[in-house]
Amino acid sequence: MTTFLGMPTAPRGVGHLRQTEPFPVAARRELANTQMRRNLTKATGIIRAKRAAIVGEVPDWEQLREAGRAIKAETMAHLDHYLEQLETNVTAHGGVVHWARDANEANRIIVDLVRGTGAAEVVKVKSMVTDEIGLNEALAQAGVQAYETDLAELIVQLGHDRPSHILVPAIHRNRAEIREIFLREMGDADPGLGDEPAALAEASRAHLRRLFLSARVGISGANFAVADTGGLGVVESEGNGRMCLTLPETLITVMGIEKVVPSWRDLGVFMQLLPRSSTGERMNPYTSIWTGVTPGDGPQQFHLVLLDNGRTAVLADDTGRQTLHCIRCSACLNVCPVYERVGGHAYGSVYPGPIGAILSPQLTGIEDNASLPYASSLCGACYDVCPVKIDIPSVLVHLRARHVEAAREGRRLPHGEAVTMAAASWVMASHRRFTAAQRAAKLGRAVGRRGQIRRLPPPFAGWTEARDMPVPAAMTFREWWRREHGREHGREDGARG
Amino acid sequence: MRIALFVTCLADTLFPSVGQSTVQLLERLGHRVEFPQAQTCCGQMHINTGYARDALPLVRHYVEVFEPHEVIVAPSGSCVGSVRHQYAVVARQCGDEKLARRAERVAARTFELSQLLVDVLGVEEVGAYYPHRVTYHPTCHSLRLLRVGERPLRLLRNVAGIDLVELPDAEVCCGFGGTFALKNADVSTAMLADKMRNVVDTRAQVCTAGDSSCLMHIGGGLSRLRAGVKTVHLAEILASTREAG
Numbered sequence: 001m002t003t004f005l006g007m008p009t010a011p012r013g014v015g016h017l018r019q020t021e022p023f024p025v026a027a028r029r030e031l032a033n034t035q036m037r038r039n040l041t042k043a044t045g046i047i048r049a050k051r052a053a054i055v056g057e058v059p060d061w062e063q064l065r066e067a068g069r070a071i072k073a074e075t076m077a078h079l080d081h082y083l084e085q086l087e088t089n090v091t092a093h094g095g096v097v098h099w100a101r102d103a104n105e106a107n108r109i110i111v112d113l114v115r116g117t118g119a120a121e122v123v124k125v126k127s128m129v130t131d132e133i134g135l136n137e138a139l140a141q142a143g144v145q146a147y148e149t150d151l152a153e154l155i156v157q158l159g160h161d162r163p164s165h166i167l168v169p170a171i172h173r174n175r176a177e178i179r180e181i182f183l184r185e186m187g188d189a190d191p192g193l194g195d196e197p198a199a200l201a202e203a204s205r206a207h208l209r210r211l212f213l214s215a216r217v218g219i220s221g222a223n224f225a226v227a228d229t230g231g232l233g234v235v236e237s238e239g240n241g242r243m244c245l246t247l248p249e250t251l252i253t254v255m256g257i258e259k260v261v262p263s264w265r266d267l268g269v270f271m272q273l274l275p276r277s278s279t280g281e282r283m284n285p286y287t288s289i290w291t292g293v294t295p296g297d298g299p300q301q302f303h304l305v306l307l308d309n310g311r312t313a314v315l316a317d318d319t320g321r322q323t324l325h326c327i328r329c330s331a332c333l334n335v336c337p338v339y340e341r342v343g344g345h346a347y348g349s350v351y352p353g354p355i356g357a358i359l360s361p362q363l364t365g366i367e368d369n370a371s372l373p374y375a376s377s378l379c380g381a382c383y384d385v386c387p388v389k390i391d392i393p394s395v396l397v398h399l400r401a402r403h404v405e406a407a408r409e410g411r412r413l414p415h416g417e418a419v420t421m422a423a424a425s426w427v428m429a430s431h432r433r434f435t436a437a438q439r440a441a442k443l444g445r446a447v448g449r450r451g452q453i454r455r456l457p458p459p460f461a462g463w464t465e466a467r468d469m470p471v472p473a474a475m476t477f478r479e480w481w482r483r484e485h486g487r488e489h490g491r492e493d494g495a496r497g
Numbered sequence: 498m499r500i501a502l503f504v505t506c507l508a509d510t511l512f513p514s515v516g517q518s519t520v521q522l523l524e525r526l527g528h529r530v531e532f533p534q535a536q537t538c539c540g541q542m543h544i545n546t547g548y549a550r551d552a553l554p555l556v557r558h559y560v561e562v563f564e565p566h567e568v569i570v571a572p573s574g575s576c577v578g579s580v581r582h583q584y585a586v587v588a589r590q591c592g593d594e595k596l597a598r599r600a601e602r603v604a605a606r607t608f609e610l611s612q613l614l615v616d617v618l619g620v621e622e623v624g625a626y627y628p629h630r631v632t633y634h635p636t637c638h639s640l641r642l643l644r645v646g647e648r649p650l651r652l653l654r655n656v657a658g659i660d661l662v663e664l665p666d667a668e669v670c671c672g673f674g675g676t677f678a679l680k681n682a683d684v685s686t687a688m689l690a691d692k693m694r695n696v697v698d699t700r701a702q703v704c705t706a707g708d709s710s711c712l713m714h715i716g717g718g719l720s721r722l723r724a725g726v727k728t729v730h731l732a733e734i735l736a737s738t739r740e741a742g
Binding site for chain 1: 672
């Protein structure tokens with residue numbers, strides 16, 4: 001098996017990509033938060049149903065998915081070429097392109113750019129990548145206040161909280177909780193504020209208006225960048241993005257290098273796949289696309305920061321590479337039975353759910369998010385809904401194997417599990433040893449009551465906390481077969497051992 | 498037709514009646530069942546836990562044992578899913594291209610029980626009789642790896658006397674996931690709790706599925722709750738007849 005060494009991963013000590021505790025520990029705590037579970041079950045249920053209905057309308061959905069996958073695979077195969085083409089075209093249209101090796105470099109570039117404008121506050125479009133690199137904290141250290149303008153991001157920011165969903169960062173909050181946060185933190189909220197969605201949206205609108213009109217710097221991510229035109233695109237629902245992208249004098253856009261697409265034509269595929277998969281809408285309310293700088297119209301300074309932060313390491317892995325196809329729709333979160341029960345915070349990273357379980361460990365190196373590839377029952381619901389056909393279950397299994405191999409090479413094996421697996425492999429590779437093991441297992445019949453075992457020792461104790469375990473059968477199948485059929489056609493051909 | 502049975506290590510050791518039922522069903526339909534006695538385990542647990550290298554001997558063993566057989570059946574969507582979708586990958590990862598090709602050929606002849614009945618043998622009415630209220634849980638790997646779709650339900654609808662009731666949120670995972678149930682026992686239990694609530698809400702006497710592993714999980718939970726709902730493998734229902742009562 002191949003081990004991937006040498007490619008730099010996302011650095012420690014900056015950003016929000018790393019678990020601070022193993023997933024099972026965090027999950028246990030989150031499972032106890034019954035309010036959060038109710039909020040999530042309700043919200044994911046609604047989005048799931050909307051998505052299923054709206055995807056069901058498209059007769060060639062499977063071909064669209066395949067087209068999305070193929071465009072992304074082509075892009076990843078020639079990423080260097082498309083990125084340089086993008087740089088050339090952005091520069092030709094008056095933009096400035098910056099290359100950031102990692103989160104620290106990106107934050108330094110952006111802080112310097114903001115300082116250069118003399119601005120003390122910036123308005124932000126909802127962006128996963130700025131959260132990934134911890135940009136708001138970096139700006140705060142430099143004395144610059146960043147204001148989130150997406151409603152859900154605003155709720156998270158005002159609530160001194162962490163996002164828990166890619167599309168709906170405050171999905172773990174219900175409207176009563178949001179009302180409380182607004183009243184407590186907004187400063188200018190009407191004390192008679194109700195908790196109807198329209199009232200909450202209006203309160204945030206009034207709160208944000210002053211910022212939109214006064215901010216001199218806007219910061220955004222990007223849903224895509226078009227290599228052959230130099231165009232950047234942001235897809236959103238609230239219009240706050242449009243404000244941030246057009247009103248300030250300076251616009252700084254940060255994007256992961258995987259967001260580039262080869263040509264304008266390719267957007268036809270993604271503009272169908274993305275809204276239907278993410279919000280369950282035929283099209284999203286606002287799509288902003290801009291190319292460099294237009295004199296006298298919109299921001300007169302445009303900077304594009306291209307971020308690696310471990311992505312080249314992902315690209316280097318044949319199986320893991322497809323993770324970079326992700327268009328951040330979050331359909332996989334909404335169908336995941338694990339995510340629905342534990343919520344996004346349990347994953348410890350800004351990227352939660354199934355996609356987070358494969359993306360975060362690859363960006364940081366598996367040792368820093370070692371429990372995430374195991375945070376899945378491998379049910380496969382995520383793969384079925386992924387608009388670009390990322391085979392998440394296979395990547396999870398691949399990452400588990402990489403984790404085991406890395407532990408082996410680091411001589412951190414054998415631990416109990418590895419010894420058990422090696423022993424089981426040895427036993428199972430021969431039917432004689434397997435039959436002997438079956439005979440030994442029958443001793444377990446003595447500890448059962450009414451055919452069930454109610455308590456097992458570690459590592460099986462977790463099972464019997466909530467489930468009985470049947471005792472081994474008095475007569476195994478193969479013993480029955482020998483009794484019934486003798487050896488007449490119980491051939492042992494083709495087998496060793 | 499001569500059909501080789503891969504009984505799976507789990508059914509062999511813990512649920513022999515699943516294997517016996519598969520044999521009785523196929524023999525009743527006029528087929529000759531063979532049981533290659535050298536068989537052991539598919540190795541899925543090793544593969545899915547990250548121990549591909551330890552799984553390799555089991556992959557090779559399965560290929561060697563079943564290579565001489567034209568048609569192979571297993572009463573498990575999960576084990577067949579592993580044979581069909583993981584074997585060649587594991588062999589290639591371990592640098593054994595020759596084994597990968599052999600595995601692909603054997604995998605193409607390995608069928609889950611409902612696939613064998615409907616697609617290979619062309620039967621949907623197997624002459625079964627099962628006078629009980631039953632709900633069916635489609636296991637994840639049969640559904641999403643093998644795409645068995647409605648096949649098990651078509652077989653069940655043709656069972657005489659059965660009262661087949663729909664399971665709410667049927668396609669949501671029961672939370673088993675192999676070693677997931679041990680490594681993430683709390684999340685697994687939360688998933689199981691929702692599955693059990695849905696099963697109990699149907700007021701079915703029996704919950705059935707095509708995988709003994711998922712049934713062991715659901716059944717283990719129901720047993721602990723003394724819910725009064727039994728778990729019975731699809732093969733056992735299809736093997737039941739009026740005569741056997």
